[in-house]
Amino acid sequence: EAQVTQNPRYLITVTGKKLTVTCSQNMNHEYMSWYRQDPGLGLRQIYYSMNVEVTDKGDVPEGYKVSRKEKRNFPLILESPSPNQTSLYFCASRLDRGRTEQYFGPGTRLTVT
C-alpha cells in the first residue's frame, strides 16, 4: 500500500530533551516536507526537501533540523524542544516539485512540558 508513515504517533517529552520524528514513504517520491498544524494557524511548512541531500527552510524552521540521506526517509529533529513546539506534525511527500498532489502521513502529536 502506497503510504507515508510517521513515528511515533504520540510523544510527550520535556524541555531540552532531543527527539527525532521519523518519516518514511514507499512511493519513490522526490519531494518531501514537514508541516506543523496549530489551532487557528492552519498548516505551516517547517522544512522541505526536493531530493536526496537537498533540503531548504519553509516558513517556520526555527528550532528544527532535517536530513535527507535516503530518498524514502525524511526525519525531523528537535535538538532542544521547547513548549512552543507543542503541536501536531505532518510529513508529506509528492512525486516531484512539479506535482501538486501531496500525500500526508497520519500525524505526530508532540507535547513538550
Next chain:
Amino acid sequence: GESVGLHLPTLSVQEGDNSIINCAYSNSASDYFIWYKQESGKGPQFIIDIRSNMDKRQGQRVTVLLNKTVKHLSLQIAATQPGDSAVYFCAENKEQGSYIPTFGRGTSLIVHP
C-alpha cells in the same frame, strides 16, 4: 479524534444536499490552488487542484470554481454524504512557480444523516 482547529467556520448540511465551501486567497500571482480534506485524527488528503488559467474544474462529485477577479475559490460537493464530514481547506502556492503551498485555516463540514 484530533482537533485540527478551534472556532473554524462551520457548514452544516443534510445528507444528499449539495455543499459549497468557500475560500478567499491573498496572492494574486499564485499559479495553482488546491483543496484538501482532513478527517478527524488523520492527515490531510488531496481532493482536487486548479490552475490559475482555469475557471472551473470537475472531479468525482466535486467541482472547484476560481474567480480571480475577487480572489475567491469554492469547492462544491454534490450529493453530500456523511463520509464527507471533515475539515476542508484550500491552499495556494506561496510564490509563482514555487510549488510551496500556503494553507488556509479551513471550514468544518458537518453532514447530518
